[in-house]
Amino acid sequence: MSLFQNLPIAFLILSFITILCALYVVTSKNPVHSVLALILTFFSISAHYVLLNAQFLAIVNLMVYAGAIMVLFLFVLMLLNLNKESEPIKSNLWAIAASISAGLMLVVITASFQKAGIAIMKGNTEEIGLVKNLGRVLMTEYLVPFELSGILFIAAMVGAVLLGKKEKNSEELVNLNNS
Amino acid sequence: MLSIFQNLDISHYIYLSCVLFSIGLFGVLFRRNAIVLLMCIELMLNAVNLLLAAFTEYMGDPNANGQMFVFFIMVVAAAEAAVGLAIIVMVYRNTRKTDVSFLDSLKD
């Protein structure tokens, strides 16, 4: 068990949970279960962030992903009445094809790291993930993308409204839900 | 707090991220429900996020470029999720389905 002696036990456990939950996300037939598993995955990833000295990121991840995005997903699922095992099972052929493709991707990518060399520039690793440092970088070096991401949000907002708003002659959303 | 990389190699995180990414990829290929597809894509994005955070920590990047990128990915993911869900809802309104495999009327 020399492999595990070098690994922190926390990393092992978290990775295990992450992968397990992720697998459940893609295999669960009930979309709601998928969402819940995904939230769990996000939680475990947040834990990873903590391990990686990215404390602020861990919090934001929980707030944005687990808190906001996933709730949105859940809400839509409920809205559309998809909280049952509605999805027809794909043929085995698809499963095989998908596994092979994903597996190949995995193999090819991981295979390439046998000779990976990575640049290292040692800084003070303990403080980089703190909000103080991040805020400084965001407001100096990343100011332009930060401001321009405003365009993204306004565009996304307008877009969501455009798609979601009721046209005069369109069918009622409520009526659909009743069916 | 000490860096986790004192007794762990970066490649472990790379492998973990790649596995997560591939699981997401598998989900994208395997699932037919548009919402679940979207979730799988979110999973892929998160794998990337994890990788970026790990790289930042491993390299000790004082500007935390990787982590900054993660923020932007989150921003975009949120926007994407909003728009994507709006599209799915719209499609559901018209077809009462969220199953992408039925959407094949556009073809050669």
Next chain:
Amino acid sequence: MEFILGPILAAFIARLLGNKLTVAVAGLLSLTGIAILFVNYPVTSLINYQESWKTIQDYPWLDSTIHFTFGMDGLTWILLLLTNGLMPFIVLSMKSELPNRHQITMLALLMQAGLNGVFMSKDGLSFYIFWELALIPIYFITLLYSESGKDNFKHTIRFFIYTFLGSLGMLFSLIYLNSLTESGSFAYKELLKLNLTYQQSIGVSIGFLLAFAVKIPLFPFHGWQANTYTFAPAAGSMLLSGIMLKMGLYGVLRWFLPLCGETLDVFQPYLITLSIIGIIYGGIIAIRQNDMKRLVAYSSLSHVGLIAAGFFTLSSTGFSGGVLQMIVHGINVVGLFYSIEIIQQLSGRNLNNLGGLAKKYPVFAVIFFFFVIGTAAAPLTNGFPGEFMLLKSVFSYHSISGIFAGLTIILCAVYMLRMYQFSMLGVEKGNAEQKIELLQWFPLAVLSIFVIVLGIFPQYFLDIVKPSLDQIMLEISNAKGVLS
């Protein structure tokens, strides 16, 4: 530049003035063009030419190295004369009642601009551009006014793609040559200076040959020809066969042979073989055609094959004969198509339904006979001297080839006389009542005069082109010397 902008301007004027005056515009333009030719570039100066290909105009075009450069020498001069001289006749071939006459005229004039440019261009890229420019109007002429009804799009698009693909081969070669020059220029002189290696020369040759073989057309590349000629309106057929074919031959003479001289020895036997196959093939097929236009199309294939064969012998006899025959073929084939158009207006052009027209139209029959025997290369008509020189050059190159090429004089007599007999002689069929318009006589008369004049005094024309042909010979031998 006047030969480029003039026709373009005239095209728009013709379009504006409408149906009635369109002939006047074309005629005036041609007269102006010919006048400019004779005044600015007098024949005596061409005969005593010392310079290889004098630059007369030079305009920067794309960047500092790529120019629109125009040159003038005997060869260019005589082809410009042909182009500008034939144009009014082509326009006149359309009856005044034809509603679209001004449109066709406009396109024909635009094409004239392109053709003039092709013959004058001293820069590879402008040569290519004018080459294509000449193709566009003729495409629209054949598309808009063709007779094949539903299939016309199919025929014309085939014609266009086929020739366009060939042209792209030329573009490839030009770019290839361009990439080898130090200055990145397309100028004729710069390209001539290049010393190609064997492989380079092969590549360049194939590109050029693709363009020229399709345009000429050489034997297996003639697929577009018959249908296009047959279904194009008369003006289109005349433009195609009278002038446009000459583009390919001119390209061979001016561009292909000097620029790819290094490997000519490799290609020469194959090219001559293909040309000769074309001569016999076209001749044999023409024997049994009943559509007069199709017959002339195949005869054109045969004749042009002979010209090409003469060029490929790389002898000055072949060059002189070929150039003379280019002019002569232009005159004869325009005359033939012109006559066929008149015959068609009288009573259709299917030989099975024709006959005895000579009885009602004796003068027309005589003039038509001029074109027939001119094409069949009877002595004292214009077809003879060129064909004599061409056959001689092929025979000197290889006697068996010469014998096969010589079969053309038999085959040509067979199908030309058959056409003449079935249409003009024999029992009167059909009841043509129409009169031939006064204006329609004019081209017939002028062209038939040239049938005789060129047949008796070919040397005066050869004197004009001799300096340029000698220069081309010199360049070829220079290029050949590189590898040996």
Next chain:
Amino acid sequence: MIALLVTFLTAVFILFAGIQKQESQFKNITFLLLLFGGSLALIESQGIINLEPFFGKILEGYMGKEPMLEFGLFRLMAVAIITLIAAFIIALMPATNRKGSDILALMLFSLCGAQMMIGSNHLVMLFLGIEILSIPLYVLSGSDKENLFSNESAIKYFIMGSFSTAILLLGSAFIYGGTGTFYFSDINVKLSFAAHFGEFPILIKLGLVLTLVGLLFKISAVPFHFWSPDVYEGAPNRVASFMAIIVKIAGFIALAQFIQNFSWMQGWYNQFLIPISMITILLGNIAALVQKTVKRTLAYSSISHAGYLLMFVIAPFGTANMWIIGTYALAYGLGTSLLFYFMDKYSLESQTSETSKGFDIFNGMFYKNKRESIIFTVAILSVAGIPSTIGFVAKFHLFRHSFEGSTLLTIVALIGSAISIAYYFKPFKNIYSSEFSVESTTSNSINWIALFMSIVIIALGFAPMFLTHGLLQ
């Protein structure tokens, strides 16, 4: 930057001003404002004026680094071209009585994204630009809400787009892992440093490949082209036009800017970019041959153009040759937007008949409206690359340029051009066929903007020295 600002402000202005007004009222204002922005960028790109100091505070780099968003002269020119073409696309859009100008605004937001992509020097900026470009387009392609085709195209575009984004991000992460930076130039420095010692970190290689995949998806190169025919077909016509032109040009210029830093690695990336380029040209052209609807034909034609565009980067090129890309972008933009315009116009006019999508929408166009048919013909000739149009100038540069990189690719591209004639000229059958001659309903109404564009096409084709000696140098 000024163009970006103008575009954004215009978008916000019409978004709020147009809440209750009809869209058509804002079309001309938008057109003029974009024209203004584009012209400013154009003037700036000529070095006549320099507006950058006004934005210096925002754009300047941090701690001696180059700015993330930078508009050098070439990029300004590219921005100008893309803005002007967008202006023309918008001006050519049919006027609708739809209330609210949100679609127009979304287009402008998307244009902002395109401008950002062009100006980006940094992977975060590039990523953000791509997303700002894409997200409005996801919405726009579904903006015809009741139309199932439009819905389908939106969802297809969205899923595939986000999927490719994920791949691009993975690539970015790898690049970061290998070099510790997101700046294009820094990546290059690190890479050349590593290469100097004879190693080429596989991580970066992988990162570059995956990032390129993301960009290749945007310009719809094979095998990442699957979205474009379906999405173009399903999306409303004007959106399809916008996508086909703006996304492609922006995506390609971003790709070129990105890859330009690594031109010393050409031998490496050419080994997959050349085959991709060849396959894209061939597949695009061959598949376009058999399409029955005009829009799909145009979609495949735009795929083939992606292949042509890729030819620019396979040969060594520096900023000196960047203007060639500008020429091509201009030619492609002018020609294709006109094609889409006529497709849109005539499919609307013939909507009464059953088949309002096939080539028969153009039946008898020559006899209905002679002038328009001539403009259309000019546009077709330009896109097909026939001399005396700007399309030829662009293609000539392309062939000449790519010849230094790969002769085989040039030959394939030439063959592709020849094949493309077969479908570009297909409408001529309908336009000029005398079967459809109608004398009664002739009209000579003409869109002045289309006329202007066709004149530009011809003028620049005849006198390209105006481009080479003036605008683009």
Next chain:
Amino acid sequence: MNSIALILGLPLIGFIINGVIGKQLPKIVSGLLGISTILIAFILTASKLSQFVSNESFSESLKLFTFLNVDNLVLEASFKFDRLSIWMTMIITGIGTLIHVYSMAYMWNDEGFHKFFSYLNFFVFNMLMLVLGSNFLMLFFGWEGVGLCSYLLIGFWYSRPEYGKAARKAFIMNRIGDLGLLLGMFLLIHQFGTLDYDGVIEGISQGKTSAGMLTAISMLLFVGAMGKSAQIPLYTWLPDAMAGPTPVSALIHAATMVTAGIYLIVRTQVLFEMAPFTSEFIFWIGLSTSILAALIGLKQNDIKKVLAYSTVSQLGFMFVALGCGAYTTAMFHLTTHAFFKALLFLGAGSVIHGVHHEQDIRLMGGLKSKMPITYITFLIGTLAITGFPFLSGFFSKDEILTHVFEHNKIGYGLMVFSALLTGIYMFRMFFVTFHGSYRNTHFSFDKVHESPMGMTLPLIVLAVLSLIGGALNLPEYLTHQSGILANWLKPILTIEETKHAISHSTEYILIGVAILVFVTALLFTRSKYVSNHHVPKDEESTGVQGYMENKFYVDELYNTIFVKPLEGLSDILGNFFESKVISPLSFGINSVLTKVGKLNRYIQDGNIEKYLLYMVIGVVILIGINLFI
């Protein structure tokens, strides 16, 4: 003004005036114009004769302009009078004048009168160019030109399709020969760098070429002669050419044009002297042609066809003479043949005119009472051709036979046989036409009339010439010196005519044989056709005779082995090869591409999941390329 220019120019002027404004001119003016141009040319030529008589090496030349000047080859449009060409010119213009006069009467009622005269003038112009040209190119011009005129005149009555066909056949067969001549000219250029007769002769004398090359050149020139002079295998056009008006047959297809081949060989005799193989070849070709044509002539019933085959046969005689190297003799026979064959044709024309355009001799008979002048002149012609002693044909034919005897004994036997056949078919025709009883039921005998003065006058002149023509070259055994013609041609014949190696006694025996042959033929035919009143009938044709009557099926043979396959090939190429090979070769790529394009449907099938899968596979391949290659 140079007399050559006048001699050449007058017919040309006549042609142009008659051709352009002939329709506006009265017929008499038009006809007289045609006659006078030739007549003046004749007189001019005759006046030149004296200079030749006084000066043995006299020659006169005319250089008009340079026709072509390429690659060190200078081809001048130049003409030359020498003893050979002036001899030919005399024949052409002399007989031409007579035939013009005859035509004026013969064609008076034809609507194409002026056209006919312009064609005739043009023919004379071309024929003069042929014989006067000082190089091969001018000869070729004339050569092709007379072919063209022949085409025009055979097809003169163009509304009859079969006439047009005959005209085309003549032109095309001539063209086949022309090709040979042309190729021979190319070889000459190749060998000697010139086409001038003088240059070529000089080149040969300098030994510029090999024997093999000389054989090749002479063979190719002979191919040209074969076509023009209707020798095997290119003789079939001449009988068909009788479709033209009869004066044309007399002028072109008997007296002048068809002898161009003999002229060519005599002109280039240096070449042929040096090529013994070709001479031998010519000998046998001439011999077999003479026999074959004579055999066919035996069974022909069309009066003009008989004469046509007779012409072919007589031309064969001339070639036999050429093959023996007896050039003077060939020229002699050419001359006498021109007299009596023109006479016979014109006589036949007169008969046809008299019996209202009936040409079948079976429908004639007993015409001697109605057409006395024609009868007598025709008799003279017949006697001349069959070799009645001391008429022109007797001397020339006898001379040929003597040369053949010397050359080849078997050949002599065959020639005698051929001469016998000549006698038989000529007398057969003569007796059936003029003796016996009139047999045509459609055209009453009363209406048969003698031809007008304009037609009979030339007949009489020619009859006189046929009678005394022999005096032009009386044999040595009679006068003990060489004949006029032999003396005349001596300066230009570079090689001495071989002296007769046979004794006078042998010659007398040969004359005896010739007379015997004549008498045999006369008696045989007289007994058959006059005494027994035999009339040839259709059903007689069985066995060999059937073959003879059907011309040995040569036309059919040519049709089967040349024409039909060519037409079939044309159909195959035009209908099958073009559409099944060339078209797919050129445009097949189109359908292939369309098929490939349709395959894309299986990929682009609208299913987004598949798209995603393909994309992933694409990514995997890209990374794979990257990693492993």
